[in-house]
Amino acid sequence: MAKNDLQGTLDLLVLKTLSQMGELHGYGIVVHIQRASDDLLRVEEGSLYPALHRMEQRRWIASEWALTNTNRRAKYYKLTSVGRQQLQDAEKNFEYLVKGVRAILSYA
Amino acid sequence: MSRSKVNREIDAELRSHIELRIEDNLAAGMSAEDARRDALLRFGNLTSTKEHVAGADTALTLDSIWSDLCYACRQLWKNPGFACTAILVLTLGMCASIAIFAFVDAVLISPLPYQVPSRLAGLFESTPLGPRFHLSYLDYLDWKRQNKVFSSVEAYDSISFALKTATETQRVEGATVSAGFFRTLGVAPIVGRDFGVGEDTPSAPRTVIVSYAAWQSRFGKRQDLLGQTVTLNGEPSVIIGVLPQDFHFALTGQTEFWTALSESSDPKNRGNHGLSAIARLKDGITWEAASSDMRSIAQQLAKQYPDSDEGRGATVLPLTEVLVGSLRPVLLLLLCGAVLLLLIACVNVSGLLLVRSENRRHEIAIRGALGASRMRLLRQFVTEGVMLAATGSLLGVCAACGAIHLLKLLMPVNMLMDMPYLKGLGLNLHVMGFAVAIGLAMANLFSLTPILRLSLADLRTGLTEGGRSSSRTVWSHLGANLVALELSAAMVLLVGAGLLGKSFYRLMHADIGFQTDHLASMRLLAPLSRYAKDEQQVALARHVMDETNHLPGVQSVAIAHQIPVANVAGGNTTFEVIGRPQHGSEDESSSRNVSVDYFSTVRARLVRGRYFSEGDDVSKPRVTIVNRSFTRKYFAGEDPIGRQIRYDATTPAIEIVGIVDDLKEGPLDEEVQPVLYTPFNQEPDNAFFLVARTAQEPQELLKSLEATVHRIDPEILTFNAETMEDRINHSQSTYLHRSSACLVGGFAAIALLLGVVGLYGLIAYSVSQRTREIGVRIAMGAQRSSVYKLILKEAGRLAAIGILAGLICSVVTASLMRKILFGTQPWDAGTLAGVALVLSISALLASYIPAHRAASVNPVEALRAE
Numbered sequence: 001m002a003k004n005d006l007q008g009t010l011d012l013l014v015l016k017t018l019s020q021m022g023e024l025h026g027y028g029i030v031v032h033i034q035r036a037s038d039d040l041l042r043v044e045e046g047s048l049y050p051a052l053h054r055m056e057q058r059r060w061i062a063s064e065w066a067l068t069n070t071n072r073r074a075k076y077y078k079l080t081s082v083g084r085q086q087l088q089d090a091e092k093n094f095e096y097l098v099k100g101v102r103a104i105l106s107y108a
Numbered sequence: 109m110s111r112s113k114v115n116r117e118i119d120a121e122l123r124s125h126i127e128l129r130i131e132d133n134l135a136a137g138m139s140a141e142d143a144r145r146d147a148l149l150r151f152g153n154l155t156s157t158k159e160h161v162a163g164a165d166t167a168l169t170l171d172s173i174w175s176d177l178c179y180a181c182r183q184l185w186k187n188p189g190f191a192c193t194a195i196l197v198l199t200l201g202m203c204a205s206i207a208i209f210a211f212v213d214a215v216l217i218s219p220l221p222y223q224v225p226s227r228l229a230g231l232f233e234s235t236p237l238g239p240r241f242h243l244s245y246l247d248y249l250d251w252k253r254q255n256k257v258f259s260s261v262e263a264y265d266s267i268s269f270a271l272k273t274a275t276e277t278q279r280v281e282g283a284t285v286s287a288g289f290f291r292t293l294g295v296a297p298i299v300g301r302d303f304g305v306g307e308d309t310p311s312a313p314r315t316v317i318v319s320y321a322a323w324q325s326r327f328g329k330r331q332d333l334l335g336q337t338v339t340l341n342g343e344p345s346v347i348i349g350v351l352p353q354d355f356h357f358a359l360t361g362q363t364e365f366w367t368a369l370s371e372s373s374d375p376k377n378r379g380n381h382g383l384s385a386i387a388r389l390k391d392g393i394t395w396e397a398a399s400s401d402m403r404s405i406a407q408q409l410a411k412q413y414p415d416s417d418e419g420r421g422a423t424v425l426p427l428t429e430v431l432v433g434s435l436r437p438v439l440l441l442l443l444c445g446a447v448l449l450l451l452i453a454c455v456n457v458s459g460l461l462l463v464r465s466e467n468r469r470h471e472i473a474i475r476g477a478l479g480a481s482r483m484r485l486l487r488q489f490v491t492e493g494v495m496l497a498a499t500g501s502l503l504g505v506c507a508a509c510g511a512i513h514l515l516k517l518l519m520p521v522n523m524l525m526d527m528p529y530l531k532g533l534g535l536n537l538h539v540m541g542f543a544v545a546i547g548l549a550m551a552n553l554f555s556l557t558p559i560l561r562l563s564l565a566d567l568r569t570g571l572t573e574g575g576r577s578s579s580r581t582v583w584s585h586l587g588a589n590l591v592a593l594e595l596s597a598a599m600v601l602l603v604g605a606g607l608l609g610k611s612f613y614r615l616m617h618a619d620i621g622f623q624t625d626h627l628a629s630m631r632l633l634a635p636l637s638r639y640a641k642d643e644q645q646v647a648l649a650r651h652v653m654d655e656t657n658h659l660p661g662v663q664s665v666a667i668a669h670q671i672p673v674a675n676v677a678g679g680n681t682t683f684e685v686i687g688r689p690q691h692g693s694e695d696e697s698s699s700r701n702v703s704v705d706y707f708s709t710v711r712a713r714l715v716r717g718r719y720f721s722e723g724d725d726v727s728k729p730r731v732t733i734v735n736r737s738f739t740r741k742y743f744a745g746e747d748p749i750g751r752q753i754r755y756d757a758t759t760p761a762i763e764i765v766g767i768v769d770d771l772k773e774g775p776l777d778e779e780v781q782p783v784l785y786t787p788f789n790q791e792p793d794n795a796f797f798l799v800a801r802t803a804q805e806p807q808e809l810l811k812s813l814e815a816t817v818h819r820i821d822p823e824i825l826t827f828n829a830e831t832m833e834d835r836i837n838h839s840q841s842t843y844l845h846r847s848s849a850c851l852v853g854g855f856a857a858i859a860l861l862l863g864v865v866g867l868y869g870l871i872a873y874s875v876s877q878r879t880r881e882i883g884v885r886i887a888m889g890a891q892r893s894s895v896y897k898l899i900l901k902e903a904g905r906l907a908a909i910g911i912l913a914g915l916i917c918s919v920v921t922a923s924l925m926r927k928i929l930f931g932t933q934p935w936d937a938g939t940l941a942g943v944a945l946v947l948s949i950s951a952l953l954a955s956y957i958p959a960h961r962a963a964s965v966n967p968v969e970a971l972r973a974e
Contacts, residue, residue, distance in 0.1 A: 025124070025125075025128070026121065026125050027124070027125045027128040027129060028128075030125075031132075044152070045122075045125060045150070045151050045152060045157060046152050046153070046156065046157045046160065047160075049118070049121070049122065049125075049157055049160070049161045050157075050160040050161050050163065050164045051164075052161075053118075053161045053164040053165060054164040057164065057165065068128070070131055072124060072127060072128065072131070073120070073124060074121075074124045074125075074128065075117075075120075075121045075124070
């Protein structure tokens with residue numbers, strides 16, 4: 001299972017998840033990323049929550065407490081307009097990164 | 109948002125995460141217990157995650173730094189012994205180095221208050237006796253005209269004026285300067301005008317510029333002062349300007365009245381050397397070029413006027429060098445001493461911090477296990493280090509403030525006046541910058557020291573005591589190096605103090621050629637208007653001596669043109685020995701006119717020949733008595749008695765009738781120059797010193813001396829009434845030697861204390877860590893004496909390394925300070941051996957206590973304690 005080694009990838013994954021799913025709590029993000037990547041990526045809680053907190057400080061995401069379907073209180077995160085912009089930039093950067101790395105790997 | 113609320117939120121969020129996972133696990137069919145275990149396991153360390161989340165919050169970061177600070181405070185508060193020792197040691201070190209740096213800054217770093225002071229030069233004539241002698245008016249004019257390297261050359265001379273006030277005649281400090289003097293310095297009067305070109309010729313009307321202080325005290329800051337007339341030396345002079353408040357020129361002292369050069373200008377006599385000169389270097393001219401240009405001019409003058417200028421050269425020095433050159437080595441020495449002390453203080457505190465971090469391993473390990481991040485743990489040490497450094501610096505600055513004030517008070521008043529640049533002494537921007545720089549360096553040192561000792565592995569093994577032994581050897585190694593460093597630094601300071609102390613002792617007990625006790629002296633200046641003729645001056649001198657002789661307690665009275673232990677020997681004259689071919693360069697000597705009883709009054713020793721007698725007056729052939737140095741220099745291997753000399757071809761022959769032992773005419777720490785003593789009756793003067801030997805305390809006589817002279821003639825100025833012992837104690841050379849010996853001695857004492865305490869701490873710590881080992885040894889049957897040997901050997905090795913390294917360093921340091929030692933060699937074996945002995949004994953004492961404690965370990969208790 002791949003770990004999130006590339007700097008900033010976690011932020012990208014979280015932002016993308018929120019843009020696709022709308023509002024989600026931390027656990028939901030972990031589960032979504034694991035499922036959506038067919039179990040290839042697993043986010044560690046130890047790094048997820050500091051990242052969420054940091055992104056909230058930068059106003060990329062906003063949070064509020066709400067009830068889950070099972071009537072449990074949880075903190076839900078959603079993308080802000082700043083976060084949407086940030087997501088676009090991050091996606092672009094990632095494309096470049098992937099292209100570059102692939103080019104290096106396939107260099108004969 | 110308060111910290112606790114944020115913490116609660118984070119907590120709630122993380123818990124809800126775990127609960128959600130448990131729900132999912134249950135839904136997936138796990139048992140309640142398994143579901144919970146799996147959720148917790150997957151989540152990992154809850155506390156650590158919480159810390160990380162909080163760490164991402166800037167507001168919380170600030171908050172946590174504050175809590176770190178509080179924690180650091182509590183830690184220091186809980187260990188008052190450690191905190192007080194560390195802070196006191198740092199305060200001492202900071203105080204010493206800041207106070208000394210303030211002096212260095214005021215004297216050596218702060219630029220002179222003139223325009224582009226780095227281009228200002230001091231000019232002197234060099235003679236066979238040395239490089240810095242006065243120049244004559246005619247030489248000055250030639251230098252000014254012929255040089256190609258200076259944009260201006262200006263002469264000055266400091267003199268005392270007799271100022272006539274409404275009620276009396278007062279002596280005031282004055283100077284006479286050439287017209288462009290202030291323009292060369294780049295200083296303009298704040299009221300009125302500067303001297304105009306040509307105003308410094310003897311025929312020009314007398315004008316005077318007053319200092320700001322004189323304007324304030326003598327003229328009540330009146331605006332209508334310009335154009336007023338003051339009577340200086342009996343001649344009316346018109347006031348034309350007032351100088352700025354912060355203007356000072358150290359070489360003329362506390363000058364109140366500045367007149368245009370006329371008193372010291374003698375347009376006929378090239379041999380009359382009485383002027384000093386300053387000059388401003390043209391742009392692009394180097395000091396070497398200036399020196400060589402001036403030298404070639406002097407050489408040409410020597411050829412042109414062999415009578416007066418033969419053997420004379422020129423000396424060009426930066427003005428700063430002239431002003432503070434003699435203080436530089438002393439100040440730098442003191443600064444080195446202070447910095448060394450600071451270094452020892454820092455090493456000591458670092459040692460303490462190391463021991464503390466060692467003892468806190470357990471606490472650190474627990475905090476680490478509870479989830480404190482490594483960063484957070486390190487930050488705690490940084491916070492504590494910074495706090496220690498900050499407190500030490502703050503207190504150090506305050507203490508330095510007091511120390512500077514105290515040092516200023518301890519300085520003789522007349523010396524402070526000679527060093528106006530000390531006015532700016534205090535905590536200015538430079539000094540504060542220095543203090544901050546040291547503070548930052550200390551903060552770094554104290555934060556890094558414990559961190560170096562705390563690797564990540566240590567944090568893990570800290571809980572298990574097994575990891576202790578390896579780290580302990582590392583610590584003892586590092587700590588031992590520090591203590592050896594401390595001891596050797598202390599050794600350097602002790603040797604320095606010892607040498608300086610010995611120098612001072614030698615200086616104070618040097619043979620100065622006469623008996624200094626029970627001597628009172630006072631300077632007299634009789635107005636030339638009424639005492640211009642030789643007979644008048646001789647009669648006045650006789651009258652003064654007669655009257656003083658009748659004062660109660662007075663045993664004998666004498667008169668001399670100059671008396672010994674002056675800051676500058678001066679009063680030079682050139683001469684030739686009659687009947688000896690002139691050998692190129694001229695002979696030069698100091699000259700002193702003294703009364704008949706002078707040598708018997710000061711109790712100088714006659715080597716050969718005779719003293720002067722009452723018969724040696726103007727009607728008789730001229731006679732002179734020379735000192736031993738004169739004989740050695742000009743009559744080596746000959747008998748000078750009966751030989752004749754003369755000043756030049758136009759003056760009468762003078763017969764040498766006696767030789768006296770050298771009297772220390774100049775500074776105590778300088779060689780005595782050749783001196784010619786001539787009878788006052790044959791070469792009288794209107795200014796002279798009165799010297800009286802008394803049966804009782806000379807202090808009591810000073811007032812009545814003054815009263816007596818004023819009874820004879822109230823217009824005679826009297827000044828510098830002092831006892832000979834005070835004169836010696838207040839002389840600049842005495843002060844410099846005494847203060848440097850005292851200060852370095854103080855530094856050394858503190859350094860010794862710190863070094864010994866450091867050694868004690870290290871050995872005591874080592875013993876406390878080895879209690880079990882020692883217990884086992886004793887249980888196995890080891891003798892108590894072998895335990896002593898074990899501990900003392902360790903201490904002895906350290907002390908030996910420290911002392912040996914110190915010995916080498918001190919010889920090197922001492923040879924660097926050779927310049928300021930007097931009558932003492934840098935490798936003075938007695939001092940070195942004495943200091944080594946003192947350090948060894950102190951080290952032995954410091955290690956005896958812990959060794960004794962080790963030897964009295966009860967093996968049963970030592971083993972049970974583990």
